[in-house]
Amino acid sequence: MSRGPRPSGRRDWGDDEGGTSILHVDMDAFFASVELARRPHLRGLPVIVGGEQRGVVLAATYEARAFGVHSAMPMAHARRRCPQAVVIPPDHGAYRAVSEGVMQVLRDVTTLVEQVSVDEAFLDVAGARRRLGPPTHIAELVRRTVRAEFGITCSVGIAATKFVAKLASGHAKPDGVLLVPASATVDYLRTLPVGALWGVGESTEAALARWGVRTVAELADSDVGTIQRAVGRVAGAHLYDLAWGRDPRPVEPGREEKSIGAEETFAVDVADLAVVEAKVLELADRCASRLRSHSLVARTVSLKVRTSDFRTLTRSRTLATPTDVGREVYLAARALLAGVDLGGLAVRLVGVRVEGLSAAASTVRQPTLEEAVAENSGARRDVERAMDEVRGRFGRAAIRAGTTSLASKRNSTTEFVPGDLS
CATH class of the missing domain: 1.10.150.20 (5' to 3' exonuclease, C-terminal subdomain)
Structure with missing residues (x-):
């Protein structure tokens, strides 16, 4: 079931599809659904995707939601509410692959697709109606195709505006379609x-x-x-x-990603700053790798720290020049970490995010003082791109950057992890 507010009673909105060209397609319990498609023997069981001990719930099947489990809930709370649940660690690579496949299905329907997250998108199907039929037919086509190709379900809201289409998809969950005709929009909203x-x-x-x-x-x-x-x-x-149902925003295909981030909850609270720094390096490296994969550079680096008392601290720094180099992201994040007053508390979670994104090809980059003196930024970028290639072949754990600790002041190195790379 959707956790969002629902209409205060069942209404028959009729079947007039005039003026309703906006679809909101939302995958049902996306991460959990992808895992069930890979593990069909778990269907019908309460399944939770997330960190086993101290992480949070990323997704839960509807069987788990019946026990009050929901996304963003601490895993410890979820396990208390549903001790019989099967907990599966997240596989973000698999989720991205399925997401890209689903978005391609939507783009086969219309070029006017606005992806707003890994598991949802808006479509404007006004130009596809002559070829594929009315919006309800298009919605059913999308749902059948997604189910057949990926083994997951989606819910679709159909309306005259993006806002109402998104509300409708939430009320259609799970695995349903809800049409709100333009003439019934105000009546529909008044029930909420x-x-x-x-x-x-x-x-x-x-x-x-x-x-x-x-x-x-x-x-x-x-x-x-x-x-x-x-x-x-x-x-x-x-x-x-x-x-009053007034929402003039159009579907915006190719909307640029606004930020890229990564965070991790430690298995136990960490008081050793060097350990936190090492994790910051890993997260900065992941952010930079994603920047390069999207041919983007970032101007702002943000740090998020959650202490053992669940207090969340955020800091950000604007760089002198945009970058896609992991070391530069790390140095900025490490400096932010050094300036955070932890109050003597251990760290529960740390995250790194890069913002102010722009296309690398069209962004003018002025060399920093370090680059001008050492003339090593280009070489460092080449090294990190080579690392991207290794990870693409052998997985992310095959190679990682070493750390530069505030305590030890050691020089940054690249660490090769032994393993079978054949």
Whole structure:
């Protein structure tokens, strides 16, 4: 079941598909579904994808969700709620491969595909209707193809706008289709709590409640000035438009990725800063490798640290010049780590993210002082690209960068891990 707000009663919205050219396709329990396709003997069982001990739930089958397990829940809590669950460690390479395959299925329907995450996308099928039929037929075609080729299911919302299509796909879960005709959009929205609107989190919902607004219908029937006084001028006007079904945003194919990141929860809390630095190096290397695979460079490096008391600290630094070199990302992240006041606490989780992305080919890069003196940036980039090739053939564990510890001040090295590379 979807965890999002649902209509307050069953409605027959009719079968008029006029003006409904926007589809929102959302994979059902995506990571878990991919694992079940690889392990069909687990179908029907509660399955959780995530770190075995101290990680968080990345996905859970609907059988596990029936016990209250949901994504982002600490694994320890999930195991207490559903001790009989089968826990599977994540395989992000497999998820990316299936995601790319599904997105290609969608692009075979129309070129107007906006991928918004690894498991969901918007489509504008106005130009495909003559070739493939009405939107409901296209939705069924997509669902049949995804199931046949990848062994997973998806839910599809169909509407006149992106916002309503996304709501509809959530209400269609699991493995369903929901059409909201353009003529029924306002009636559909009026059945929902105000928390269903995009941009309404807990604080906004509480602010609206103080003004007596708890449903979309109450919001739509209010004066826009009242809503603006409750939540601010810009946000109030936006929410008022959504309540009346007004969402002019088009489907934007080829939307650029805004950031690339990686994080990891330690098996036990880590007090040794050198161990944390080593993990920061690994995460920076992963981010840079993904930058190179997408022919991108990044201008900003962000660090995320969660301490043993579950306090989360974030810091960021803008680089003098954009980069796709792992060592440069690492040095910035290491400097950020050195500036974080941990309060004497051990580290539970650390993450590195690169932002401010741009195409490498069209980005002018001025050499840093270190590059100008050492003239080694190009050589370092060549080394890291060679490492990418090795990993592509033999897996990521075949080769990794060494660490430069704040404590030891040792020079960075490249470490070759013994193994069968034949």
